[in-house]
Amino acid sequence: MPKRLATLLTAIAGTALILWFGIFRHASTPNSTSESQVAPQSPILMPELVEAGSVQNKHFIEVPVDLENRGESTATLDDFHSDCSCMKILKSEGELKKQFEKLELLPGEKARVYAQLRVQSDPGIRRTSAVYFRLVAEKPIFHRVYINYTPVAEIYCVPNRLGFGETLLDREMIQKLEVLSDGTADVPRGKITTSRPDTFQAAFTPSSESDRVKYTQKDGQILLGQLEIRFKTPKPGRFDDELVIYDDGKPYVRFGVVATSIPEFIFTPGSLLLPRSNLSSDPVYESRIICRSADGEKFKLDYIPSKSIPFRINWISGRGEANQVINVEYIGPKSAKINETFELEFAAIREGVRKQLAFKVIVHNDP
Numbered sequence: 001m002p003k004r005l006a007t008l009l010t011a012i013a014g015t016a017l018i019l020w021f022g023i024f025r026h027a028s029t030p031n032s033t034s035e036s037q038v039a040p041q042s043p044i045l046m047p048e049l050v051e052a053g054s055v056q057n058k059h060f061i062e063v064p065v066d067l068e069n070r071g072e073s074t075a076t077l078d079d080f081h082s083d084c085s086c087m088k089i090l091k092s093e094g095e096l097k098k099q100f101e102k103l104e105l106l107p108g109e110k111a112r113v114y115a116q117l118r119v120q121s122d123p124g125i126r127r128t129s130a131v132y133f134r135l136v137a138e139k140p141i142f143h144r145v146y147i148n149y150t151p152v153a154e155i156y157c158v159p160n161r162l163g164f165g166e167t168l169l170d171r172e173m174i175q176k177l178e179v180l181s182d183g184t185a186d187v188p189r190g191k192i193t194t195s196r197p198d199t200f201q202a203a204f205t206p207s208s209e210s211d212r213v214k215y216t217q218k219d220g221q222i223l224l225g226q227l228e229i230r231f232k233t234p235k236p237g238r239f240d241d242e243l244v245i246y247d248d249g250k251p252y253v254r255f256g257v258v259a260t261s262i263p264e265f266i267f268t269p270g271s272l273l274l275p276r277s278n279l280s281s282d283p284v285y286e287s288r289i290i291c292r293s294a295d296g297e298k299f300k301l302d303y304i305p306s307k308s309i310p311f312r313i314n315w316i317s318g319r320g321e322a323n324q325v326i327n328v329e330y331i332g333p334k335s336a337k338i339n340e341t342f343e344l345e346f347a348a349i350r351e352g353v354r355k356q357l358a359f360k361v362i363v364h365n366d367p
């Protein structure tokens with residue numbers, strides 16, 4: 001391609017891109033329209049941000065938004081939308097507040113509308129909602145107002161949900177959280193227990209007077225103290241639920257907990273299903289399994305043979321490492337039973353500690 005032609009095509013492509021970008025910006029939705037783009041064109045003055053402060057969780061609040069027409073003609077706001085489906089815009093008519101439908105402001109006129117929303121989110125976590133007002137014009141102008149608020153409750157925890165991740169069986173994990181109040185709750189006075197005492201233990205430490213004052217001055221809430229939560233269990237499984245803290249048997253505070261307990265040594269797959277079909281009178285069937293340490297550290301693994309269990313065990317790779325590949329070979333005869341279940345016994349040894357492991361194998365005859 002001639003150099004001059006290539007240069008011309010590049011210039012045309014660049015011009016097309018600039019035109020497309022300009023059209024895209026002109027046609028963008030209110031969500032992508034900033035105040036700096038629309039404010040110079042609009043006669044309406046309204047705040048960009050309203051601070052609602054601390055508000056009671058699971059209650060309705062009404063946040064005032066003041067408007068003023070600084071133009072020379074009547075300005076009409078005819079619609080709004082919000083990023084929160086629970087929000088309504090109300091306007092005063094005498095002593096009543098009615099749903100916003102349209103608002104006309106004469107030159108120099110001021111008005112107040114109210115953003116009403118139901119606060120229903122995690123206490124103690126600052127939230128922001130946005131509302132967009134549409135001004136009638138040749139090209140509609142959108143005004144965006146942010147509303148900041150912090151849900152609070154009589155008593156709540158920060159964070160309101162603990163994650164312990166994967167924890168080895170019989171290993172203790174500790175997490176801490178703060179207990180706060182809107183001023184109507186106090187520190188616990190009796191014995192602290194939990195709704196899952198077999199898995200979670202709790203201890204409460206009251207805050208000092210100076211810490212209470214500092215926290216109150218900062219966020220307007222009272223820092224009652226700190227909860228220490230200990231997670232430990234001998235059983236594998238996952239816990240994803242609400243944990244209730246009791247003060248002398250009475251519910252005191254609650255929060256979410258996610259915790260998964262796993263064995264120190266894990267077989268993959270968790271069990272084997274081996275068929276006997278199409279085998280000779282002295283059948284052999286084999287499959288590979290992996291035994292690994294959950295913490296990634298090396299360990300010794302021994303097979304404990306039994307005369308009543310017809311299997312041959314051989315290491316393929318990784319013996320003595322963190323991941324060990326083992327071949328499980330069935331060497332027993334055919335049976336009249338459709339299914340036979342065997343438990344292979346292993347011993348995992350690390351730092352002088354020996355742990356018995358069991359691995360299940362089901363051998364079956366094809367029908």
